[in-house]
Amino acid sequence: MNEIPGDLKFLKSHEWARLEEDGIIRVGISDHAQGLLGDLVYVELPAVGDQIQAGSACAVVESVKAASDVYAPISGEVIEINEALNDRPEVINEDAFGAGWILAVRAGNPEELKALIDPDAYAELLESEDH
Amino acid sequence: MGSSRKTCTLSTQSYLERRICVYKACGMIHRLYNSLIGSRRAMLIYEHSKPGRCAMAQLPPVSNLPDDVPVSMRRTTPLGLPEVSELDVVRHYTNLSRKNYSIDTNFYPLGSCTMKYNPRVCHTLAMQDGFLNRHPYAPESMSQGFMRCMHELQEILAEVTGMQGGVSLAPMAGAQGELAGVAMIMAYHRHRGDAERCEIIVPDAAHGTNPASASMCGGTVREVPTKADGDIDIEALKKVLGPKTAGIMLTNPSTIGVFERHIQEIAQLVHEAGGLLYYDGANLNAILGKVRPGDMGFDAIHMNLHKTFSTPHGGGGPGAGAVGVSARLQPFLPIPMVKKHAAGTFGWVRKKDRPLSIGRLSAFAGNAGVLLRAYVYARMLGRDGLRRVAEYATLNANYLAKKLAEVGFDLAYPERRASHEFIVSVQKQKKAYGVTALDFSKALLDHDIHAPTNYFPLLVPECLLIEPTETESKDTLDHFVEVMATLLKQAEADPETFKQAPRTTPLRRLDDVKAARQLDLALHE
Numbered sequence: 077m078n079e080i081p082g083d084l085k086f087l088k089s090h091e092w093a094r095l096e097e098d099g100i101i102r103v104g105i106s107d108h109a110q111g112l113l114g115d116l117v118y119v120e121l122p123a124v125g126d127q128i129q130a131g132s133a134c135a136v137v138e139s140v141k142a143a144s145d146v147y148a149p150i151s152g153e154v155i156e157i158n159e160a161l162n163d164r165p166e167v168i169n170e171d172a173f174g175a176g177w178i179l180a181v182r183a184g185n186p187e188e189l190k191a192l193i194d195p196d197a198y199a200e201l202l203e204s205e206d207h
Numbered sequence: 208m209g210s211s212r213k214t215c216t217l218s219t220q221s222y223l224e225r226r227i228c229v230y231k232a233c234g235m236i237h238r239l240y241n242s243l244i245g246s247r248r249a250m251l252i253y254e255h256s257k258p259g260r261c262a263m264a265q266l267p268p269v270s271n272l273p274d275d276v277p278v279s280m281r282r283t284t285p286l287g288l289p290e291v292s293e294l295d296v297v298r299h300y301t302n303l304s305r306k307n308y309s310i311d312t313n314f315y316p317l318g319s320c321t322m323k324y325n326p327r328v329c330h331t332l333a334m335q336d337g338f339l340n341r342h343p344y345a346p347e348s349m350s351q352g353f354m355r356c357m358h359e360l361q362e363i364l365a366e367v368t369g370m371q372g373g374v375s376l377a378p379m380a381g382a383q384g385e386l387a388g389v390a391m392i393m394a395y396h397r398h399r400g401d402a403e404r405c406e407i408i409v410p411d412a413a414h415g416t417n418p419a420s421a422s423m424c425g426g427t428v429r430e431v432p433t434k435a436d437g438d439i440d441i442e443a444l445k446k447v448l449g450p451k452t453a454g455i456m457l458t459n460p461s462t463i464g465v466f467e468r469h470i471q472e473i474a475q476l477v478h479e480a481g482g483l484l485y486y487d488g489a490n491l492n493a494i495l496g497k498v499r500p501g502d503m504g505f506d507a508i509h510m511n512l513h514k515t516f517s518t519p520h521g522g523g524g525p526g527a528g529a530v531g532v533s534a535r536l537q538p539f540l541p542i543p544m545v546k547k548h549a550a551g552t553f554g555w556v557r558k559k560d561r562p563l564s565i566g567r568l569s570a571f572a573g574n575a576g577v578l579l580r581a582y583v584y585a586r587m588l589g590r591d592g593l594r595r596v597a598e599y600a601t602l603n604a605n606y607l608a609k610k611l612a613e614v615g616f617d618l619a620y621p622e623r624r625a626s627h628e629f630i631v632s633v634q635k636q637k638k639a640y641g642v643t644a645l646d647f648s649k650a651l652l653d654h655d656i657h658a659p660t661n662y663f664p665l666l667v668p669e670c671l672l673i674e675p676t677e678t679e680s681k682d683t684l685d686h687f688v689e690v691m692a693t694l695l696k697q698a699e700a701d702p703e704t705f706k707q708a709p710r711t712t713p714l715r716r717l718d719d720v721k722a723a724r725q726l727d728l729a730l731h732e
Binding site: 112115117118138140141142144165166 | 668723
């Protein structure tokens, strides 16, 4: 499994959020999540300009096994989506924490990030799930 | 992440266009098939065609010209049908059928969910001329026999499920039954002037059709988690219950194959919050005659007659998703239904008789042929027989679970008694040897055993959902255990070879990822 980057925050449901320098928050699913799903075949993206709510579904990832909602780790306006996923959903399988990002948000309240879990706690969560 | 719902739409095309597409698609699939299996190709019936060849013995005895069709309207070009002999046709279709896997040939541990044995007597009786030739528009006076069967089936199903408000046979499939059930719940709230109740609670282990039905009826889906022991998290349920709760949809036994032990407490909580309970009848096979959804507190239920009541299905139907209700939902039942007059004759219940009905779900009265088979099945088994179905289905599942655990497989819920199905997880084998649930499924095919359901429910990693059904003998179950034990040894000894299965099927492993990624269904000549 890939190393979990230290600059990410996580939801227990395996989404990550990364605060970038310009105050934008990038969102994706974890490497563990892509491993569980298996080969992705389709990603349903929101539209730029959509308002998303923390804890509500903001995208859908579909593999040969299952289709799963991706929950938003933070509320705000979608300002960018990863259009490359339309043609190559497997980018998430290849690089979940990097090129496989799903969308970028301008957060209404960046403080919400503090409620998310840090990489160490997320790694522990995976260990306990993995017993 | 969580379960998701998708909808699909079909473009409207003329019938002719669709037929042409089908023919073209056949050619395309055939070319694909040829490219995949090379010299082992099967020919299309058209490729056997030789000009002038025909089967004289099969010609209709009377072939008069249709004198009543005007000359200008008569066809002048040939029909373009394949020209083949009787033996060509027999061999062609026999060979095609041998590429099929069916419960008529081998064990099918997908269970009642997909394939349960259909007793031949049900077909024989349902195929009598009087039933086959009855036109759906035939007047009531000429349909009394059929209507009596349907009335008795309504009564039997209401009794088996304990639904005091009766049963409608109108839905044509399980999914349509679900839609009807949720529509009735919504209609009930609206009729009481309660416009706020629009939330449908669904456990995370639910069938994907549950949230889909809720959404189709204008509901919002709230998900509740399942605890590690397989029961619903009641504390989480309490948090989502409230003045917006329209109802909850439950499968019991659940999709993970265990009986929800707190169902009465759940029913009480949901009713106190003003919501209703919907029973997904997918796993009714496990409790027939033992415990009734009506007694558990459910207000609406659909039954998959094509599963539990053993009518043929698979490959898209036809199904029958009869719905039953508690007394408070009776006015909303879909029409038509059959009623019995005081004089002992039978008649249709129509909109004027039930003004609050959610209406019709199809042009006529459900899938008549399927309903008849379910009727024969229920009558043939009787009260005691239906109970034995549940007992044997449960006994077979628990026997198989125990035996598989003995040979080294991990049960997902070892501390729980299985219902009619149980889950094995090969997560341990995946970690140790890199073999997956899919590899086991494919390897079973080489032993003439159909794969069980895999990767469902999503809660359990690398899972196989195994359901033997009540009609399999101990010998068959023991054989299955033997094969699974062999596979386990192969997976340990030589995982690379193991992952290459199947080797004996007409087609080997298909590229399911490519097939799903490149959903290019249009034909490019």
